[in-house]
Amino acid sequence: MLKAHSCMTAIWRHTMSIIPGVTAMHHSLGSLRWRSRYRPAPLLSASPARALIDEQISIQGRFLPPHSAVTVCAHMHSEDGDLWEAFSHYNTNEDGTVNLNRDYSVGGSYVGCEPMGLMWSLQPAPGAREGLRLRKKNVEAPYVVNLSLLEGHVTPSDGSTGEGCGAGPLAVSTVERWYMTPGVRRIDIRQNGIVGTLFLPSGPGPFPAVVDLWGMGGGLVEYRSALFASRGFASLSLAYFGHKDIPGPLNTINVGVDYLRSAYHLLQDRPEVCEERVGVIGLSFGVFMSLQIATQPDLKPKCVICINGPIGEYWGSGSPFKRATLVSEKCPCRITFTQRTVKVMRKIKSHTNILPIPNIQLQSLQFYINHMSLQLENLTCPILYIVGEDDLSCASKENANEIEEALRSAGKAQLFTRLSYPGAGHLIEPPYSPNARTALWTVKPKKLITLWGGHLAPHAAAQENSWNKMLHFLDCNLRG
Incomplete structure (x- = not known):
C-alpha cells in the first residue's frame, strides 16, 4: 500500500512539472470566482x-x-x-x-x-x-x-x-x-337580540375587554376587533344599524340605550372576560353610541376612545336616537345648534365644489351637536378623543371642544385627553391601512360619494401614532 501511494505521488509531481502553471491555477480557483464579473441574481x-x-x-x-x-x-x-x-x-x-x-x-x-x-x-x-x-x-x-x-x-x-x-x-x-394571530377565537353573537362578533385572545383569560362600535356605514365590521384580540383584549364588534339580523328597516337605527346596555352586560358576563375591566371604542357615529354607554350611571366602563365622532345625533322626526334616518340627498347639509358647526359645514361645501368627480352627487354625512343628547357630566372614566383635522365628514374638533368644555365645567377636566392630527381625515383606522379620501356610499337611487378627507402621508402617520397611543391608553386603564 505504501508503495502504491508513493507511485501516485510521483505521478502527480511529474504531471505538475510537465504542465507549467497548473499549480498556480489550482491555488487561485477561489479568488477567481470572486473576481468574476458575474453576480447573484437580484x-x-x-x-x-x-x-x-x-x-x-x-x-x-x-x-x-x-x-x-x-x-x-x-x-x-x-x-x-x-x-x-x-x-x-x-x-x-x-x-x-x-x-x-x-x-x-x-x-x-x-x-x-x-x-x-x-x-x-x-x-x-x-x-x-x-x-x-x-x-x-x-x-x-x-x-x-x-x-x-x-x-x-x-x-x-x-x-x-x-x-x-x-x-x-x-x-x-x-x-x-x-388581523388575527393564531389562537384568537372568533364567536358569532346572536343572543337576546344582540348582533355582534366576539373575538377572544389565545389563552384561558380572563381578559380585559372592549365594546367596538363603527359608524353609519352600518353592518358588522370585525377587523379592528380581531386586531384588538391579537393584542390581548377581548373585543365585541357590535352591530346596531344596517344589519339583516336587527329587526326593522335597514336605513334606520332601531335600537336604543337598552340594546347597548344588554351588549355591555353580555360582554361582562363572559367567563373569559374580566368584568371590571371593560372599555368602549367608537368611530364616527359610533362615538355617539360609545358615549351613550359611558354616560349611563349603571354601566361605568373603565375608559372610552372616540375617533372623529359626534356627541349629538341625526336630526329626524320622533326620537332621533331610536329613529335616526340617514341624511338624504335633498338635505345633505342641515346644521343646527352651534355656529362653529356651521363654519365647518361651509368648509365642507367648498370642498365638494372642487372635487373632480363628474356625474356623481357628493354628500357629507355631517353630525349635529345636540346638548340634550348626552349628559356628559355623568362621565366618570378617562376619555381619549382622536381628531383628524382634515375630517370632511364630521365636525370632530368642535365635538371634542364640546366634550372638553362640558367636563371642565363639571370639574372633570383631568378625564379628557385629545390627540389631534393635521392632514388626517375621518377614517382613522389601524396602522398601514390605505386611506380613502372619498368613497362610494350608495348606488341607489343614485350614486353618492361620501367625503372622508385625509391626505395619504399625514393620515398614515396619524394612524400609526394613534394606534400605539390607543393600545397604551387601554393598557393603562384596563390592565393597570
Whole structure:
C-alpha cells in the first residue's frame, strides 16, 4: 500500500512539472470566482413574510448594480377582486442594495424614508371602479401583497393584466398581512337580540375587554376587533344599524340605550372576560353610541376612545336616537345648534365644489351637536378623543371642544385627553391601512360619494401614532 501511494505521488509531481502553471491555477480557483464579473441574481426579501396588519415589515433588494435606479412595487387584490397598487422609486447604494427602512424614495406613490409606504399608499389601479374603499370582510384570511423589483424609475401598468407594476420584474416576493394571530377565537353573537362578533385572545383569560362600535356605514365590521384580540383584549364588534339580523328597516337605527346596555352586560358576563375591566371604542357615529354607554350611571366602563365622532345625533322626526334616518340627498347639509358647526359645514361645501368627480352627487354625512343628547357630566372614566383635522365628514374638533368644555365645567377636566392630527381625515383606522379620501356610499337611487378627507402621508402617520397611543391608553386603564 505504501508503495502504491508513493507511485501516485510521483505521478502527480511529474504531471505538475510537465504542465507549467497548473499549480498556480489550482491555488487561485477561489479568488477567481470572486473576481468574476458575474453576480447573484437580484433578490427581493420581505421579513417577516407573515405579520399582523399593525406590524412593520422590512423590505430589501440586494445583488443589484451600484447607484442604479429601481422601482419597488406592491399590488394586491381586495376580496371583491379589485386591484390595488403602490410603487416607489429608489436609487441603490454603492453596495447594490436598497433598504426601505433606511433609504429615501425619490418619487412614485410617496417620497421620503417610509418603511411601510408601499402598504399605506396602496390605491385602486388605473381603470378601477369609482369610490373604492379597502375594508376587510373575512378576518380569518390575510391580505396577500405581491412585491416586485423593477429596473429603472418606471410607472406601474394600468393593471389590465391583473398583475400590476409592469412586466419583467428583476425579483419578486410575497407577504401576508393578518388581523388575527393564531389562537384568537372568533364567536358569532346572536343572543337576546344582540348582533355582534366576539373575538377572544389565545389563552384561558380572563381578559380585559372592549365594546367596538363603527359608524353609519352600518353592518358588522370585525377587523379592528380581531386586531384588538391579537393584542390581548377581548373585543365585541357590535352591530346596531344596517344589519339583516336587527329587526326593522335597514336605513334606520332601531335600537336604543337598552340594546347597548344588554351588549355591555353580555360582554361582562363572559367567563373569559374580566368584568371590571371593560372599555368602549367608537368611530364616527359610533362615538355617539360609545358615549351613550359611558354616560349611563349603571354601566361605568373603565375608559372610552372616540375617533372623529359626534356627541349629538341625526336630526329626524320622533326620537332621533331610536329613529335616526340617514341624511338624504335633498338635505345633505342641515346644521343646527352651534355656529362653529356651521363654519365647518361651509368648509365642507367648498370642498365638494372642487372635487373632480363628474356625474356623481357628493354628500357629507355631517353630525349635529345636540346638548340634550348626552349628559356628559355623568362621565366618570378617562376619555381619549382622536381628531383628524382634515375630517370632511364630521365636525370632530368642535365635538371634542364640546366634550372638553362640558367636563371642565363639571370639574372633570383631568378625564379628557385629545390627540389631534393635521392632514388626517375621518377614517382613522389601524396602522398601514390605505386611506380613502372619498368613497362610494350608495348606488341607489343614485350614486353618492361620501367625503372622508385625509391626505395619504399625514393620515398614515396619524394612524400609526394613534394606534400605539390607543393600545397604551387601554393598557393603562384596563390592565393597570
